[in-house]
Amino acid sequence: MTAAPSRRGRGRRPAAEVRSDVLTAAGRLLLGEGIQAVTFERIAKEAGASKTTLYKWWPSPGALAAEAFFAQSEPLLEFPDTGDLRVDLIAQLTSFVRLLTDGGAGKPISELIGAAQMDPDLSEAWSRTYALPRRELARERLRSAQRNGEIGPDADIDITIDQLWGACYHRLLVLRIPLEDLNVERLVASALRGAR
Known part of the structure; x- marks a missing residue:
């Protein structure tokens, strides 16, 4: 008998997990498509985060791109x-x-x-x-x-x-x-x- 796949429960994800997902998405977009692809709207969609969260953590998409480059x-x-x-x-x-x-x-x-x-x-x-x-x-x-x-x-x-x-x-x-x-x-x- 195989175990049922685990499902993420409802509610908020831990901030560290969200931040990691955001940096991963931003790094992937930056290296794959260039800095013009690094927008808060696109990253929020790809990382499953809110734009409000991104604005809270980074003053601009460029600042996020810089941090994502370091992380990558x-x-x-x-x-x-x-x-x-x-x-x-x-x-x-x-x-x-x-x-x-x-x-x-x-x-x-x-x-x-x-x-x-x-x-x-x-x-x-x-x-x-x-x-x-x-x-x-x-x-x-x-x-x-x-x-x-x-x-x-x-x-x-x-x-x-x-x-x-x-x-x-x-x-x-x-x-x-x-x-x-x-x-x-x-x-x-x-x-x-x-x-x-």
């Missing part, structure tokens, strides 16, 4: 600490480039950054939920390398981060040349020469 990319962009900084930087930057190319995030991330120039809510959310947390992960890894003597005690960690990830964003947003052509190993070697 966070597991893919974990920063390893194997004890070998060169290996870890190559692994992290390779994951980032793959997310932008094979993962299809290049267009949405370009759209988010472009829209953030005109949308202060999106700009604040992008910095708070994605850019600054990602930067802090890189700082932590480079500080660890500094403590272990892999880079010099006077190395400018923020400049090193700018060199590494700035090269990716420069190619993506300014030069608009294929990121697949970026030699990550040479980029890391060059940045580490300066940091040492």
Whole structure:
């Protein structure tokens, strides 16, 4: 005898479940169709949430899109600490480039950054939920390398981060040349020469 499928009861879903469903729907729309698809009306319908809830939690669809991008990319962009900084930087930057190319995030991330120039809510959310947390992960890894003597005690960690990830964003947003052509190993070697 098979058990009857469980049915969701009536009533309100837990807020954490609703938030997770909303972020999943927004991330799927952002990566699949671009930022123009991320509207409160569409996300509310796809996530089974009310627009009132979305307005309560996010000041704009752009702010929601920024948080959804972080939620989608966070597991893919974990920063390893194997004890070998060169290996870890190559692994992290390779994951980032793959997310932008094979993962299809290049267009949405370009759209988010472009829209953030005109949308202060999106700009604040992008910095708070994605850019600054990602930067802090890189700082932590480079500080660890500094403590272990892999880079010099006077190395400018923020400049090193700018060199590494700035090269990716420069190619993506300014030069608009294929990121697949970026030699990550040479980029890391060059940045580490300066940091040492």
